[in-house]
Amino acid sequence: MTLGQVLLVAALAVPAVGAAVVAAVPRDRAARLVGTAAAGLTLLATAALATGDRGWTAYGPAPALRPWHRLDVSWVPGLDLRFHLGVDGISYPLVVLTALLTLLCCAYTVWKVPDGGGSGRALVALLLVVEVGILGTFLALDLVLFFLFFEVVLLPMYAVIAGWGGPDRRRAARKFALYTLLGSVLLLVGVYVVVAAAGTADLVALTGGAGLSRGTQLAAFALLGLAFAVKSPLWPLHSWLPDAHTQAPTVGSVVLAGVLLKMGTYGLIRVAVGVAPEGARWAAPALGVLAVAAILVGSLVCLAQGELKRLIAYSSVGHMGFVLLGVATLTATGIQAALIGNIAHGVITGLLFFLAGAIKDRAHTGELAELSGLRETAPRLAGLLGFAAVASLGLPGLAGFWGEAFAVVAAVERGGPLWTTLGVLAAVGGALTAAYLLRLLRRVTHGPPSPVVGRLAPGLAAAELTAWAPLVLLALAVGLAPTLVLGVAADPVAALLEAVLP
Numbered sequence: 001m002t003l004g005q006v007l008l009v010a011a012l013a014v015p016a017v018g019a020a021v022v023a024a025v026p027r028d029r030a031a032r033l034v035g036t037a038a039a040g041l042t043l044l045a046t047a048a049l050a051t052g053d054r055g056w057t058a059y060g061p062a063p064a065l066r067p068w069h070r071l072d073v074s075w076v077p078g079l080d081l082r083f084h085l086g087v088d089g090i091s092y093p094l095v096v097l098t099a100l101l102t103l104l105c106c107a108y109t110v111w112k113v114p115d116g117g118g119s120g121r122a123l124v125a126l127l128l129v130v131e132v133g134i135l136g137t138f139l140a141l142d143l144v145l146f147f148l149f150f151e152v153v154l155l156p157m158y159a160v161i162a163g164w165g166g167p168d169r170r171r172a173a174r175k176f177a178l179y180t181l182l183g184s185v186l187l188l189v190g191v192y193v194v195v196a197a198a199g200t201a202d203l204v205a206l207t208g209g210a211g212l213s214r215g216t217q218l219a220a221f222a223l224l225g226l227a228f229a230v231k232s233p234l235w236p237l238h239s240w241l242p243d244a245h246t247q248a249p250t251v252g253s254v255v256l257a258g259v260l261l262k263m264g265t266y267g268l269i270r271v272a273v274g275v276a277p278e279g280a281r282w283a284a285p286a287l288g289v290l291a292v293a294a295i296l297v298g299s300l301v302c303l304a305q306g307e308l309k310r311l312i313a314y315s316s317v318g319h320m321g322f323v324l325l326g327v328a329t330l331t332a333t334g335i336q337a338a339l340i341g342n343i344a345h346g347v348i349t350g351l352l353f354f355l356a357g358a359i360k361d362r363a364h365t366g367e368l369a370e371l372s373g374l375r376e377t378a379p380r381l382a383g384l385l386g387f388a389a390v391a392s393l394g395l396p397g398l399a400g401f402w403g404e405a406f407a408v409v410a411a412v413e414r415g416g417p418l419w420t421t422l423g424v425l426a427a428v429g430g431a432l433t434a435a436y437l438l439r440l441l442r443r444v445t446h447g448p449p450s451p452v453v454g455r456l457a458p459g460l461a462a463a464e465l466t467a468w469a470p471l472v473l474l475a476l477a478v479g480l481a482p483t484l485v486l487g488v489a490a491d492p493v494a495a496l497l498e499a500v501l502p
Contacts, residue, residue: 003051004069008085010045011095011135014038015102019128028121029110035124036106042131043099049087050488065207065274066495067141068092075145084142084202089488090270090339090496091138094262097346098138100474101258102131104467105251108354111463112361114164114249123164123251126156130255137263143191143201146271150187150263154180157252157260165247172247179240183230187267190223194275207274208499214278221279224272225287231264234287234324235294238317245313250357253309257316258350262342265323269335269496273327277500280330285418288328288411292422294321295429302436308356308366311440312349315392318433319345319404325426326407329419330501334410335493340485341403344391344478348400351388351471355381358464359444363452368440373449377456382445384468389441391475393434398479402486404430 001009018038025031049069067086075083087095106124113120129152136149154177162173195201197216209217230237241261245253273280298318305311323345326338358381359374360366375382391398394405408430411423478484 004049005071007045007049008069008071008087008139011042011139012132014042014045015128015131019125022121022125022128025121028119031121032110032124035128036103036110038128039103039106043103046095046099049092049095065204066492081144082142084145085139086141087139089492092488093343093485094259094266095135095138097343098131098134098259100470101254101346101350102127104470105254108251108463108467111461123160126160127251127255129156134259134263138266141203143195143203147187147191151184153260160252161244161248164249164252169247172243175240176244179230183227186223187227190220190227193220193223207496209277217276217278218282221272221276221283224276225268225283228264228267228272232261232320232324233317234290235297235317238294241316242310242313246307246310250353253353254350257353258346261316261320262346265320265327265338265342268327269338273500274496280500284328284330288325288419288422291321291324291328292425294318295426299429299432299436303432303439306368308359308368312352312356316349318429322404322407322426325422326410329410329414331410331414332493332497333406333413336486336489337403337406337410339489340482341407343485344399344403347471347474347478348388348391351468352392354468355385355388362456365452368443370450370452371444372447373453375445376449377453378458380460386441386445387472389437393437394430399475401479402482
């Protein structure tokens, strides 16, 4: 095996073995330390996937999907199923982001275990299993394997919400499970339609349509697109998200917002658009309209929202709307905007949920009306919240700017009355985003301290700074040097669009 193949296996094997070891270690704190070490090794393995030759060196015409590293071995010979993994510039940033956020969440649990009926050891083991499922989804190059990894996430994420969440956690967990199961059924049928018609589940061979008829592609995109829309989440299939985010423990909210939603947008680009390009072109106007509706609805709800975590949760609906608008344009600018928007949202919203969790833990409330004057009693916490908020509203020089600005540019460049209108409405949604985030800062950080805020200690724990500092630095780095994401994705996006556009 080559080094790249070893790293692909290690990216999945290390957290899987780590979860088993964590579950077997009897002492709770020691188990959490072991889990954090496993997450750290996983981050090293995923980061190292950038090494080696990134060019395509195989003989013959280059396919639309050109992995940097690739592992393809027989898995179930009787059913012609293969354990096929690979990574390229579209999946690599998401792979590293997943590993980073999992490490930060595991390290955070060493300092503080959320209240609930479960132990810290069980929580860390579940986070590692979730990591296996998400990483497998981003690395799978076989449709059946992709579906299996996609489903691995469901039960452990349900357990995280139901076991360590808020007072209404069981209802939120059930809602999350039911919506996700609906998406899973649609995904399974879509995978069957594609594999039965094409005779292969290999994504490398399928990207570009693989000779699938127009009718098959339309049916496949409708099924796959709806399945990924549930996970993204696209309005009006988003209603599971606010409840799950609000009731989940802090680390659960960070993983949900940071990377679990990206399974939907990644699947839309890699699988739905890649495998059924005619279906993508057919559905693009409808997808664009729904994406802009998500931007506007999410922003308007946030303007009226009075609970901190719920406001951040609804903001994700709007931010992911910009990602989906970029995908809907089916242009290089739009797809690139979607990819960097994914990373920016994962970094910034992950930071926002860490901060929201810290505020709720200290004040024992998330109601904005009860949190005024934070800058007077906890100026460092208020300053970090201000940084995260202005990054989320798309301030130039920070990560949130690029995805949202260029999604609007892509829609306008696409041209025509519909896409120009969608671009203008999305820009209005961007202004509303700034309005509700500035409202959040005014309500929480300004004014005289409320009774609960007046009792807060001014300092921050070392564990909190350790968990938050990488996200602050990444928000700055991606904002100042977007080529960190766009540079590695440029060639894969060009190859994808060359294959899917007539």
